Amino acid sequence: MSIKLLLVFIIGSLWTGCATNQLTNSLELNEAIRINQLGFFPEQHKVAIVLSEDQVGSFFLWDIENEKIVFEGIAEKSDAKTLSGKSAWKLDFSDFSTTGNYEIGIPEIGKSYPFAIHSQVYEELGKASLKAFYFQRASTDLPEEFAGIWARKAGHPDDQVAIHPSAASDLRPEGTILSAPKGWYDAGDYNKYIVNSGITMGTLMSLYEVYPNYFAEQNLSIPESGNAVPDILDEVLWNLEWMLTMQDPADGGVYHKLTTARFEGMVEPHKAVNQRYFVSKGTAATLDFAAVMAQAARIFKPFSPEGAVVYLKAAEKAWNWAIQNPEVYYRQNDLNKTFKPEVLTGAYGDQNLTDEWIWAASELYIVTQNLEYWDILASANQDYQLPSWSQVKWMGYYSLLRNEDSLDQIPREWLSMLKVNLIAAADSYHQAGLSQAYSSPMGGNPKDFIWGSNAVASNQGILLLEAYRLSGKTDYLQSAKSNLDYILGRNATGFSYVTGFGRKTPMHPHHRLAISRPDLPALPGFLVGGPNPSQQDNCDYPSDVPDESFTDLDCSYASNEIAINWNAPFAFLVNAIQAIEKNGK
Structure with a gap:
């Protein structure tokens, strides 16, 4: 090469580099680029979605630290439109796997929020999703050392x-004063409910049961950290000890909830001092309690054999009460016609x-192998139903299924049918994600968008992770990750629905702990409810479209509240995905 040609090449390269920097720096943030705002594992399937009615051509990845383009690709138009009729374009950069911090750039359109690629990308989010339960603790100071x-x-x-x-009752007449400390505040309010604690506790203990080695090393920076019990179980114990106080020792029945008559105002918890009550025993609460205590007997036995005995006895006593009282339904409106004060x-x-x-029979059978419990299960419906507080069969x-190796008395064909139904449900969600505009199982059906829709996304993720555990089929794992992508920003609103994680997150959740301290940012690690077209709160919403029906206003208990039964499946999803990445399975 002649000196003249070499100089032309060098000058051309410098000009191209300067032009690229100028192009990249001139691009403004465009929220039409929807992406997981935290990031991805190096070898993960990596996709962003662009909403545009115009042609989208090339895109690139910009290395923020090194200020250079590191990957280029071509957008692909989705065959599916969004629920509001928008055109979607897929940006797939799965082939790029270098650790770093990046933005997506699209000439003449803009750039995305920044995101990371590294092997521990969800580690802090996983911790925060569990630390959120610490922030919900009742009956204790939260010192700066742990609460910041x-x-x-x-x-x-x-x-x-x-x-x-x-x-x-005869032994506990109206007005009897009892003690029931600890537990978690249920949601944006300050009450404590057995039914909702039930699925929450079951989900968290199941998370530990599947990935015990991961949680043996996890430090949540809570007062109990460093003792012989994994932090996730220490946090569970805070609520478990409260739940025990909700059982009437005379007969084994369990009170439905501990509550004020009406919701407290938007004040700090120590200023919320209205009288609190044990309200009405019920069969649902008692059976949920039995399930939780039986599972706790199994999970905590290595750490506290004596505690496991207490939990199992409580579970069996609750079961016996339910057998004698199989149809004591909690019907608040009917109760309020008879009893005062009214509970609202x-x-x-x-x-x-x-x-x-x-659920209760399953957990008790695993612990005791008593055929009394199998008699309930033998003829039970085995169809798959996604768990929620009111649908706990698959808990x-x-x-x-996780304990099948120790359940020799259960017919193998019965367990096989459970697996068939689970895999069929997982296949359905996986296929829905392949044809959905945002490339996630969540939203494949508009009916996904209900009160607490982000918990629907999380529980779909748990199903897919269970299918992956049973089959080893990586498609299920990828679909679970896609639902996490949805929660963290690749969705119709562009929000990362977890407080404190991502660049566009809820700042004004319906959460008394946050609203009562407006000088502080929202407490981190909480999953808000998510899009809900029913809009029961009558707040101001930007859209009635199911997947866009979300508003970041603290009046919005229908879309922007936090709740322990929503955080638990989210904690399962994100921690399980990180544990699988770390341990390789």
């Missing part, structure tokens, strides 16, 4: 809780208890 800027005084010692007239807090009224019997079936 969200340190606060103790609220609700719950040592002066009264028996509500609906819960009165969360009802969690469930009028079909078939699934509660299955029991998941546990049976």
Whole structure:
């Protein structure tokens, strides 16, 4: 090469580099580029979605630290439109796997929020999703050492809780004062509910049961950190010890909830001092309690054999009460016609208890191998139904499948049918994700968007992870990751629905702990409810389209509240995905 040609080449290269930098730096953030705002594992399937009615051509990845383009690709138009009729374009950069921090750039359109690629990309999010339960603790100070800027005084010692007239008995008449400390605040309010604690506790203990080695090493920076018990189980114990106090020792029945008569105002917990009550025993609460205590007997036995005995006895006593009282439904409106004060807090009224019997029988059978419990399961419906607080059948079936090696008395064909139904459901969600505009199983059916739709996405993810565990088929794992992508920003609103994680996150959740301290950012690690076209709160929403029906306003308990039964499946999803990446299975 002549000196003249070499100079032309060098000058051309410098000009191209300067032009590229100028092009990249001139691009403005465009929220039409929807992406997981945290990032991806190096070898993960990596996709962003662009909403555009115009042609989208090439795109590139910009290395933020090294200020250079490191990958280029071509957008592919999706065959599916969004629920609002928008055109979607897929940007696939799965072939790029170098660790770093990046933005997507699209000439003449803009750039994305920044994101990372590295092998621990979800580690801090996983911790935060569990640390959120610490922030929900009742009856204790949260010191700065563990709570940081969200340190606060103790609220609700719950040592002066009264028996509500609906819960009165001969040995515990109306007005009897009892103690029931600890536990977690249920959601954006300060009450404590057995039914919702049930699925929450079952989900968290199941998470530990599947990935015990991962959690043996995880440090959540809570007061119990460093003892002999994994932090996730220490946090579970805080609520478990409260749940024990909700059982009447005289007969084994369990009170539905511990609550004020009406919701407290938007004040800090230590200023919320209205009288609290034990309200009405019920079959749903008692069976959920039995399931949780039986599972706890199994999970905590290596750490506290004596505690496991207590939990199992409590579970069996609750089961016996339910056998004698199989149809005591919690019907708040009916109770309020008879008993005063009226109770107007969360009802969690469930009028079909078939699934509660299955869950409780499953957990008790695993621990005891008593055929009394198998008799309930032998003829039970085995069709797949996604878990929720009012549908817990598959909480029991998941546990049976995880423990099948120790269940020799259960016919193999019965367990095989469970697996067939689970895999069929997982296949359905996986296929839905392949043809959905945002490339995730979530939203494949508009009916996914209900109150707590982000928990639907999380529980779909758990199903897919269970299918992966049973089959080893990586398509299921990828679909679970796609639902995490959905939660973290690749969705119709562009929000990362987890407080404190991502660049566009909920700033004003319906959460008394946050609303009462407006000088602070929202507590981190909480999954908000997500799009809900029913809009029961009558707040101002930007859209009625199912997947766009979300508003970041603290009045929006229908789309922007937090809840323990939503955080638990999200914690399962994100921690399980990180554990699989770390351990390779």
